[in-house]
Amino acid sequence: MSPRNLTYYSLFFGFYLLIQIFFVRQLVLFNYAFCFVYIASILLLPFEISKITLLFLGFFAGIFVDVFYNTMGMHAASMTLIAFLRPSIIKLLTPQRGYDERMILTLKSMGASWFVSYVGILTFIHHLLLFFLEASDFGLFLPTMIKVLASTIFTGLVILVLQLFRKE
Numbered sequence: 001m002s003p004r005n006l007t008y009y010s011l012f013f014g015f016y017l018l019i020q021i022f023f024v025r026q027l028v029l030f031n032y033a034f035c036f037v038y039i040a041s042i043l044l045l046p047f048e049i050s051k052i053t054l055l056f057l058g059f060f061a062g063i064f065v066d067v068f069y070n071t072m073g074m075h076a077a078s079m080t081l082i083a084f085l086r087p088s089i090i091k092l093l094t095p096q097r098g099y100d101e102r103m104i105l106t107l108k109s110m111g112a113s114w115f116v117s118y119v120g121i122l123t124f125i126h127h128l129l130l131f132f133l134e135a136s137d138f139g140l141f142l143p144t145m146i147k148v149l150a151s152t153i154f155t156g157l158v159i160l161v162l163q164l165f166r167k168e
């Protein structure tokens with residue numbers, strides 16, 4: 001990765017974390033749909049990033065959010081999980097022609113159906129772990145699943161809207 005790209009992705013990573021902490025944190029719909037747009041900091045990194053770096057960045061982003069949300073590692077666990085699963089999900093969704101290693105993961109470059117599938121799967125996994133860790137009881141299965149589904153849709157839509165306004 002070139003120094004210019006490294007600078008760009010560092011700013012991009014920080015942008016999503018700061019947006020989450022200072023603006024999106026208060027975005028809650030009907031006390032069921034929570035927006036965790038900071039997961040885009042991992043989801044939208046280029047293919048070429050190494051697995052170890054991805055895991056480190058996922059853990060760091062999660063811990064950073066945990067500090068401000070006072071959630072004792074729940075975000076770190078969820079982000080580390082999606083950082084770990086990201087290469088497998090990308091491989092699962094790989095078209096026959098494959099990908100260019102330097103390709104940037106955007107709505108425009110990957111296409112709407114691929115992008116929505118990719119973001120939807122990883123967002124669902126993130127929210128599933130996060131909310132079940134928070135509930136810490138399978139007796140709350142139905143309310144927790146409603147939170148997971150509503151938050152997945154909400155977060156996914158916010159990420160899609162941000163992609164629509166993204167400059168190339």
